[in-house]
Amino acid sequence: MNRHFRDAQYYARRTAEEVATGIREELEPVTERVRERVDREDTDEPTGVRDRAREQARGVRQRI
Numbered sequence: 001m002n003r004h005f006r007d008a009q010y011y012a013r014r015t016a017e018e019v020a021t022g023i024r025e026e027l028e029p030v031t032e033r034v035r036e037r038v039d040r041e042d043t044d045e046p047t048g049v050r051d052r053a054r055e056q057a058r059g060v061r062q063r064i
Helices: 002-040 049-063
Strands: none
Touching: none
């Protein structure tokens, strides 16, 4: 019976690895597009949520 559990664990691990590989392959074009767009943007404007929050916090500090 222990052998059956080891076999099931092996196949579950293999399935998870194959799913992860498949997802990476399917998302590769999207990842490449995002990387290209991020590399193209060389502006000084805040682009992310975190950057916008920092800018707002600086504005509040200056007003206080």
